[in-house]
Amino acid sequence: MAVYTQVSPDQADALLARLGLGPQQALVPVASGIENTNYFVSTAEGEWVLTVFERLAAEQLPYYLRLMAHLAAHGLPVPAPRPDASGGLVHTLAGKPAALVERLPGAPVDAPDIHHVALLGSVLARMHLAVADFAMHQPNLRGPAWRAEAGQHAQAWLQGAPAELLRAELAFQQTLADAPALAALPQGAVHADLFRDNALFDGAPGQEQLSGVFDFYFAGHDHFIYDLAVVLNDWCIDLDSGALDDARAQALLQAYQAVRPLQGAEQRLLPALRRAAALRFWLSRLDDWHRPRDAQLLTPKDPAHFERVLRHAVDQPWHP
Numbered sequence: 001m002a003v004y005t006q007v008s009p010d011q012a013d014a015l016l017a018r019l020g021l022g023p024q025q026a027l028v029p030v031a032s033g034i035e036n037t038n039y040f041v042s043t044a045e046g047e048w049v050l051t052v053f054e055r056l057a058a059e060q061l062p063y064y065l066r067l068m069a070h071l072a073a074h075g076l077p078v079p080a081p082r083p084d085a086s087g088g089l090v091h092t093l094a095g096k097p098a099a100l101v102e103r104l105p106g107a108p109v110d111a112p113d114i115h116h117v118a119l120l121g122s123v124l125a126r127m128h129l130a131v132a133d134f135a136m137h138q139p140n141l142r143g144p145a146w147r148a149e150a151g152q153h154a155q156a157w158l159q160g161a162p163a164e165l166l167r168a169e170l171a172f173q174q175t176l177a178d179a180p181a182l183a184a185l186p187q188g189a190v191h192a193d194l195f196r197d198n199a200l201f202d203g204a205p206g207q208e209q210l211s212g213v214f215d216f217y218f219a220g221h222d223h224f225i226y227d228l229a230v231v232l233n234d235w236c237i238d239l240d241s242g243a244l245d246d247a248r249a250q251a252l253l254q255a256y257q258a259v260r261p262l263q264g265a266e267q268r269l270l271p272a273l274r275r276a277a278a279l280r281f282w283l284s285r286l287d288d289w290h291r292p293r294d295a296q297l298l299t300p301k302d303p304a305h306f307e308r309v310l311r312h313a314v315d316q317p318w319h320p
């Protein structure tokens, strides 16, 4: 259960009025989610998701919400945040920062097939093209500096083969991060956490449409193929072994490249960036496992899964 802040109907109505919307007809807490309090809100004008931010400060939110607004304005299936009369996207509710975004229809797909990953690959490529004129900048806060610090902590929790894998991979990624070839790759504002639970599909089985992608709160400036690597590592992985599923990976990449063909250097470095993406989520899951935050009520996700993904990516690199 992830409702940390109780929102009353009167509080919701006051916010809706400030955003030019009628009173709520239904206000339903969302049980899933870890970081924030979410409610589904119905009004005469439509369906919304009200998020009360439990960890991010108001000053941190404009980058994420403006990115969502930018992508939605460019025709991407991303929920548009509702502005107030002065155009502000960050609101206040119960003394905490809050946002109201469009509610997407549909449900997440736990076991995506070729159809799902192709839809996602196409949307991911369109997102990467659409940020060309996004004016705001924020580094990926889970980038090299964070990785070095998280890697130091994690060394203390590991022994034997996992410790050796981590040590070697941190060194490999540091060398990669300093390489001019990496710095020259196309880059921009990327989602950086587009896992299966951050996308919804709607429609009859076998004919679903991707209704949208959400949860941009790890977004930041990074290489587009890093974002692609994050997606490959979740949507195209055999969950038992951690190996990349070739059919799904090919389908995703083909759909991506139909919109945004990869440069030769991007194709060459994709295997190394898959390793970077696997390492990033191995480290964050290790951290959640060994240093759980007070607010995190749900069971931490399994770090060993991303250790397996990383080991496969190192031992059997997948080339597009």
Ligand SMILES: Nc1ncnc2c1ncn2[C@@H]1O[C@H](COP(=O)(O)OP(=O)(O)O)[C@@H](O)[C@H]1O
Residues within 6 Å of the ligand: 002, 030, 032, 033, 034, 035, 036, 037, 038, 049, 079, 101, 102, 103, 104, 105, 197, 214, 215
């Ligand atoms: N725009 C949206 N449309 C429909 N459902 C949404 C939307 N945003 C969030 N949700 C629902 O709320 C849940 C929690 O959202 P999420 O952003 O993942 O929360 P958290 O950051 O707290 O983990 C999601 O699993 C999804 O069911």
Ligand SMILES: N[C@@H](CCOP(=O)(O)O)C(=O)O
Residues within 6 Å of the ligand: 034, 035, 193, 195, 198, 215, 281, 284, 285, 301
């Ligand atoms: N996708 C990450 C966890 C990020 O947290 P989220 O629930 O806010 O998306 C992982 O699987 O480790």
